[in-house]
Amino acid sequence: MKTIINIAKTELQKLFYSPVAWLILIIFFFQAALVFTKSYEGMVQAMAYGLKWPGMTNTIYTSQLGSLFGSIPTYLYLYIPLLTMNLMSREISSGSIKLLYSSPVTNTQIILGKYLSIVLFGGIMVLTTGAFAVYGIVTINHVDILLILCAMLGTFLLICAYGAIGLFMSSITSYTVVAAMGTLGIFSLLAYVRTIGQDIEIVRDITYWFAITGRVNTFISGMLTTEDIFYFLLVIALFLGLTIIKLQSGRQKTSTVIKWGKYFAMIFMVMLLGFISSRPTLKKYADLSATKTNTLTKSSQDVISKLSGGLMITTYVNMYDNNSFRFPPIVIKSDMERYEQYVRFKPEIKLKYKYYFQHIPGSFLEGQFPKLSTQKRLDTLKKINKWKFDILPYSEISKEVDLKSEGFRVVTLLERENGKRAFLRLFDDNSVLPSEAETTAAFKRLTTNIPLVGFVKGHGERESSNNTDRGFSMIAQDKTFRFSLLNQGFDFMDVNLSKPVTSKVNILVIAELNKTMSDGEEANLNDFISRGGNLVILGGAGHQEFMNPIVSKLGVQFLPGRLVKPTEKVSQDLLTLNPTKEAEQFSFHLREMSRQKAPLTMPATSALAFTEDKGYKVTTLFKSDAKGGWNEVETTNFSTETAHMNVAAGELEKAYPTVLALSRRIGNKEQKIVIAGNADFIANGELSTNRKNVGSGNFFFINAIFYWLSDEMVPIDMRRKPLPDDSLNVGESAWDIAAIIFKWVLPILLIIVAIVIWVRRKGR
Structure with missing residues (x-):
């Protein structure tokens, strides 16, 4: 071991007495400083605007776009060939390799000593990025330290792998330029190999494993896997082993068959171990990110x-x-x-x-x-x-x-x-x-009986199979639509109330009846309600007389007319509504809807009135604005007429409920009912409409109500812990000074140190 360390010291001295090594170190640090200061500058500006930026550590250090460690691998491969091209080729070209052969030093000691010098130099390169890491740890509130350290580890392993490849190429030629170009060639081959034999499963697994492209990304994202760690260790062992075999063939004569047999045996062994280490049953994982962003919810x-x-x-x-x-x-x-x-x-x-x-x-x-x-x-x-x-x-x-x-x-x-x-x-x-x-x-769907949503038909309702703007096909059953109930974990069926509603139906949707139910149909509906079935009841302007007999038994009424709020931007009967305070407590979906300032868009909406004497707890999820809006009962043609508030007709400027959530206990089950004054908010036309200057948060609301109605089964709750690193404790003036230090002062100090060492070396 002492011999290996002595060889490493000698090689490291040569590196630091060389202007090439210092030039690489200085350029590497300067490039890293440019990337870091640009990324950090964006965060400082965000703070100046009073914005929060969750995941600041990832944005600055580890995201794939413009972050410090996300950018380093894109230019790192250019530096290593310049460092390694002289390691062995210099010995070969000068003839000093013969002295090494005649010395008591073994081939393994020679190679490991020279390789250790590259590892130490690579460690110094990574440590220079520690200046940026320390600054972030000090100035980012709740910084994700392990994420940064994991990215630094991945960068170091990548340098070590590149160094082993460069050392091998340096051992097979006496020309330094050829060694450098050959190293770049190996890098390209290790990037290209993932495309070889992809039609054959066993070959595909091996060649894809061999590819170095993207291997460091898991480290940068904060994830440690045994497969990636073994990959770098095996690649390093492979090229060091090949280098040792090359030295042995020059030190003692062996037949070509034996020599190439050793090469192939080494490659085969590494491929076999790599294949084994990539088997899913043998892989282990450690997500080092603070909120486990690399792990399933x-x-x-x-x-x-x-x-x-x-x-x-x-x-x-x-x-x-x-x-x-x-x-x-x-x-x-x-x-x-x-x-x-x-x-x-x-x-x-x-x-x-x-x-x-x-x-x-x-x-x-x-x-x-x-x-x-x-x-x-x-x-x-x-x-x-x-x-x-x-x-x-x-x-x-x-x-x-x-x-x-x-x-x-x-x-x-x-x-x-x-x-x-x-x-x-x-x-x-x-x-x-x-x-x-x-x-x-x-x-x-493979593990449980998923909720079944029934769409009532037979009275001119909005049907689940209707593809027109007024239909519900998108939200119910469109297989190409990401947010359809079918793709979010529900099943659906059409329901005819002429027969009792099957117990398989968990949620019943009734949308805008155009005629009154028969006594038998009403009895079947009442039976569904009495046994605790969950409902979505959607009304709309012009449908009150058919809908009120249903909701009156629940203590709710659709008021005559429609809600309006005339503006210059949108139709006068289009409401853009924000969740109430009650709604934000009611559902995390609606809290997010409020946070993102994404309103619920509801055209042609009836106002709702309610009492709580029917045994239901009532929560108002949305209501119209108290200012500038009213319930219009006189105007009927909103395309050509302009609505004007007439107090004498009972049109009062005030807030009206538009969406209610009702609940009560029936036995050991909680019955849940959602009543809305409009059915268009989940119709094909509204879900596919993009209005200028008007956003829409309808999908938040749809997820909220069906998540609640399905007893929080589906859609799947994708919540994660909020990212805590959302602010800085450094101001603009302090950052301006730090940016100058990183981009200019520290690189200049490195240049001065390099000149001093070079002058002292020349003096000796």
């Missing part, structure tokens, strides 16, 4: 904990679907990472991908190749894209899964050993891929 963990036995996740990719380009074999491993957090808690999960073809009317292929048959279109695609993987006709997989009901779109099937199945879909929005909320909702 508690709700998701609870769902996964109830999944016993095996679970197969199969993604069916129709090459005719417009989203098929997202799932070719070359990106399968990347797509699998979407499920990494779930595999962490259930290693038995198996993932596979099946490719098939089935014509979809209106697909891009139909427009691209209108004259070709389905098979010929596919053959053309195979030829153009050079696809080598199997693509089966749908007829060959139709027996194992029915994809017709999914429109032959790309879809993922979750299937337990007990046969329970659930689909996880892609969506027609900017994100496309399902988030944790939709993914966990699909998993939940």
